[in-house]
Amino acid sequence: MSLAELWFILIAVLWAGYFVLEGFDFGVGMLLPFLPKDEQERRTMFESIGPVWDGNEVWLVVAGGATFAAFPGWYASMFSGFYLALLLVLVFLIIRVLSFEWRDKSKTPGWRRFWLWCNAVGSFGAALIWGVGLSALLYGTPINSSGDFTGTFWDLFNAYTVFAGLAVVVFFVFHGATFLTLRTTGALGDRALKTARMLALPAAALTAAFMIWTVVVAVDRNDKSVFPPILPAILGIAAAVLAVAFVLQGRTGRAFVSTALGAVFLVATLFTSLYPRVMVSSTDFGNSLTVSNASSAHYTLAVMTVVALLVLPLVLLYQGWTYHVFRHRVTGDAAHY
Amino acid sequence: MGYRVHLILASTQVNLARGQFATTTLYHFLFVPLTLGLGPIVAIFQTMWHRTRNETWLRLTRFFGTLFLINFAIGVATGLVQEFEFGMNWAVYSRFVGNVFGAPLAIEGLAAFFLESTFLGLWIFGWNRLSPRLHLATLWIAVAGTWLSAYFILVANSFMQDPVGYKIENGKAVLTSVWALLSSRWALYAFGHTILAGLTAGASVVLGVCCWQFARGRNVDVFRPAAKVALIVLVPVSCVNLWFGSHFGILVEELQPMKIAASEAQWSTCSHCSFSVFQIGGFTESDQTPSHSIEIPGLLSYLATGSFGGTVQGLNNLNQQYSRQYGRGNYKPPVRAIYWSMRVMAGVGTLIALIAIVGAYLLWRRKLERLRWFLWIAVANSFLPFVAMSAGWVLTEVGRQPWIVQGLLKTSEANSPNVTTTWLGISLGVFITLYAALLVVDIWLMRRYAGLDPQPPEQRPPAPQPVPSL
Numbered sequence: 115m116s117l118a119e120l121w122f123i124l125i126a127v128l129w130a131g132y133f134v135l136e137g138f139d140f141g142v143g144m145l146l147p148f149l150p151k152d153e154q155e156r157r158t159m160f161e162s163i164g165p166v167w168d169g170n171e172v173w174l175v176v177a178g179g180a181t182f183a184a185f186p187g188w189y190a191s192m193f194s195g196f197y198l199a200l201l202l203v204l205v206f207l208i209i210r211v212l213s214f215e216w217r218d219k220s221k222t223p224g225w226r227r228f229w230l231w232c233n234a235v236g237s238f239g240a241a242l243i244w245g246v247g248l249s250a251l252l253y254g255t256p257i258n259s260s261g262d263f264t265g266t267f268w269d270l271f272n273a274y275t276v277f278a279g280l281a282v283v284v285f286f287v288f289h290g291a292t293f294l295t296l297r298t299t300g301a302l303g304d305r306a307l308k309t310a311r312m313l314a315l316p317a318a319a320l321t322a323a324f325m326i327w328t329v330v331v332a333v334d335r336n337d338k339s340v341f342p343p344i345l346p347a348i349l350g351i352a353a354a355v356l357a358v359a360f361v362l363q364g365r366t367g368r369a370f371v372s373t374a375l376g377a378v379f380l381v382a383t384l385f386t387s388l389y390p391r392v393m394v395s396s397t398d399f400g401n402s403l404t405v406s407n408a409s410s411a412h413y414t415l416a417v418m419t420v421v422a423l424l425v426l427p428l429v430l431l432y433q434g435w436t437y438h439v440f441r442h443r444v445t446g447d448a449a450h451y
Numbered sequence: 452m453g454y455r456v457h458l459i460l461a462s463t464q465v466n467l468a469r470g471q472f473a474t475t476t477l478y479h480f481l482f483v484p485l486t487l488g489l490g491p492i493v494a495i496f497q498t499m500w501h502r503t504r505n506e507t508w509l510r511l512t513r514f515f516g517t518l519f520l521i522n523f524a525i526g527v528a529t530g531l532v533q534e535f536e537f538g539m540n541w542a543v544y545s546r547f548v549g550n551v552f553g554a555p556l557a558i559e560g561l562a563a564f565f566l567e568s569t570f571l572g573l574w575i576f577g578w579n580r581l582s583p584r585l586h587l588a589t590l591w592i593a594v595a596g597t598w599l600s601a602y603f604i605l606v607a608n609s610f611m612q613d614p615v616g617y618k619i620e621n622g623k624a625v626l627t628s629v630w631a632l633l634s635s636r637w638a639l640y641a642f643g644h645t646i647l648a649g650l651t652a653g654a655s656v657v658l659g660v661c662c663w664q665f666a667r668g669r670n671v672d673v674f675r676p677a678a679k680v681a682l683i684v685l686v687p688v689s690c691v692n693l694w695f696g697s698h699f700g701i702l703v704e705e706l707q708p709m710k711i712a713a714s715e716a717q718w719s720t721c722s723h724c725s726f727s728v729f730q731i732g733g734f735t736e737s738d739q740t741p742s743h744s745i746e747i748p749g750l751l752s753y754l755a756t757g758s759f760g761g762t763v764q765g766l767n768n769l770n771q772q773y774s775r776q777y778g779r780g781n782y783k784p785p786v787r788a789i790y791w792s793m794r795v796m797a798g799v800g801t802l803i804a805l806i807a808i809v810g811a812y813l814l815w816r817r818k819l820e821r822l823r824w825f826l827w828i829a830v831a832n833s834f835l836p837f838v839a840m841s842a843g844w845v846l847t848e849v850g851r852q853p854w855i856v857q858g859l860l861k862t863s864e865a866n867s868p869n870v871t872t873t874w875l876g877i878s879l880g881v882f883i884t885l886y887a888a889l890l891v892v893d894i895w896l897m898r899r900y901a902g903l904d905p906q907p908p909e910q911r912p913p914a915p916q917p918v919p920s921l
Contacts, residue, residue, distance in 0.1 A: 167572075187546055203535075413626050425561045432566075
């Protein structure tokens with residue numbers, strides 16, 4: 115395995131981490147306008163992700179930085195090509211980030227409602243666009259022979275990518291609901307479980323359909339055989355089925371592990387389908403960016419590998435510790451200011 | 452005809468992209484220094500509380516911690532824009548430097564952002580979950596994360612100013628020595644200068660808030676120790692930064708003489724050069740001699756070279772030299788903007804140091820809380836570091852033009868060719884609108900929270916036994 119291939123895998127891992135972690139943040143965010151019945155419950159929901167959302171978002175920041183360093187060609191073409199979509203992501207993420215620190219800075223109901231909706235809309239919008247954007251890498255967009263995107267904003271959208279966006283949104287809401295069943299108590303916890311039960315089947319069905327469709331697109335448009343992409347897809351479908359079963363049985367811990375695994379396999383299916391390309395060109399298949407033609411030179415990759423091997427285990431350790439520290443169910447009473 | 456239209460469109464694209472990058476970066480950097488500087492001061496307050504168990508320190512920790520977090524959020528939110536913008540607006544640049552520039556950026560995320568975000572989350576929500584000692588440690592670790600992040604992003608920026616540790620391969624800059632990159636003299640100077648500036652900003656804001664409370668006669672006993680800490684930090688950092696910045700200037704003269712020449716509107720090479728404190732005219736090719744000026748003999752030579760007799764190269768000679776080296780062209784940055792940004796930076800920096808010294812004297816004479824004229828000066832002073840730092844970044848980044856990477860790639864050739872003026876118009880409009888709105892809200896929040904009474908620690912009823920999740 116070359117270092118470029120290793121970094122392709124690491125970037126997939128970073129996106130998987132992002133989908134697992136920010137996935138439930140986004141889910142909780144999208145449920146904010148609907149689930150809680152009073153201010154105490156709204157605070158509880160914010161508190162359930164309060165200590166961790168920022169660390170979760172860094173998975174995206176690192177995925178972006180790692181793409182820049184390891185695959186400058188990919189980073190340049192994707193970010194300049196998906197310009198308006200990424201502008202939207204930025205706006206969604208900005209209003210969402212601010213909602214966490216600013217919402218409780220005034221007691222006015224209108225102010226609190228405004229920031230709550232910022233979080234919900236931001237979570238929904240960002241999840242939707244990441245679904246569309248990542249699947250568009252595989253479906254293919256107009257890319258010329260110098261690697262530049264030549265299309266418009268609308269070239270990102272087609273039946274498959276829009277379906278991907280919706281599947282990701284619904285799956286994140288489901289993932290967020292199972293997360294809340296673990297993190298909350300009382301009436302709110304009951305409602306979270308009810309919501310998770312309601313969403314379980316549709317979310318699992320959408321996600322399964324998305325993964326199958328992804329394998330089909332990989333075969334049709336990216337010159338892949340059914341195997342290996344089918345492997346993570348099957349595992350993903352299995353995780354989704356298990357999630358449904360556990361949620362219906364009320365075994366919330368296992369349900370959450372299953373939705374988390376579902377998020378991992380969803381990303382794995384996409385990236386396995388994509389390999390060895392990183393951005394498929396719909397103009398001419400030969401223009402597609404690949405792991406080898408978009409990557410950095412050996413030395414950069416070697417340096418980055420050493421740093422990642424030293425630092426990433428530490429990150430996992432202290433982020434894991436954070437989840438341990440905040441393992442108790444929240445009630446909206448945290449001594450936070 | 453078609454070619455001309457194409458050229459005009461291309462330069463509009465570059466200018467819009469530059470305008471957007473300048474706007475979003477300067478804006479982001481209003482909040483970064485507060486994070487860099489306010490973080491350690493809040494950590495000092497909490498450390499004092501931990502040591503003395505004096506409740507005043509706890510109240511100060513929570514009071515300034517809130518101000519810190521209000522700004523941290525907007526710093527995080529606008530920082531993401533920066534990371535995306537390299538690829539969005541500067542695709543050619545990204546492909547050219549990705550091998551080198553991307554590495555510190557990725558390491559910043561891995562080594563610094565994870566640290567600061569995770570540990571800040573622990574600090575914010577950990578008051579009752581962690582032992583006081585561990586809780587204090589989380590804040591110091593988060594602060595270390597923010598400083599580490601400043602270092603790595605400045606390493607990246609330094610490659611644009613003084614490219615080191617690379618070779619050109621297939622038309623791209625390829626990293627050859629990560630140590631050369633990480634220990635770049637420019638990066639180390641820029642890091643020191645930035646951290647000192649951040650501490651100046653943090654301490655100035657703390658001092659300003661204290662003095663505002665004093666001026667209104669409120670909570671004097673609580674804020675007196677905070678003002679003392681602020682001045683203990685502010686006096687040395689603001690003074691040392693003047694010295695440090697002037698030494699940085701000598702390095703810039705060595706590596707980017709054009710920037711120094713422009714910052715002094717020095718058209719012809721000179722020795723024993725006098726420093727122009729203020730001048731009218733003399734900023735353009737056709738008008739190279741100022742009609743009025745105030746000059747200090749020998750000072751420019753001293754500032755740029757470390758000796759009063761040193762030779763400082765002029766814009767005209769440098770342009771001839773660069774034309775021979777890189778092909779005929781105009782290699783001069785906009786002189787007027789650079790000249791004034793330099794004076795605003797250095798002048799305001801000096802003013803801050805003077806205000807700090809006066810403040811320290813008044814504190815020593817126990818008159819600080821009562822002299823209203825000084826209190827309002829100190830309140831105004833909390834805004835000054837931001838003026839100086841913005842001017843400093845204009846000097847650094849505009850002064851590098853026409854290069855995006857000094858000597859290797861021109862800004863005019865580095866933008867994303869596929870990003871149309873329409874897209875740029877939309878994004879610039881969105882950022883300006885959103886950022887302006889957020890600034891209004893941020894200032895409103897800061898003013899509101901800076902004017903509150905620092906609350907004594909709440910006496911909460913013991914929380915019910917928490918239920919574990921699993």
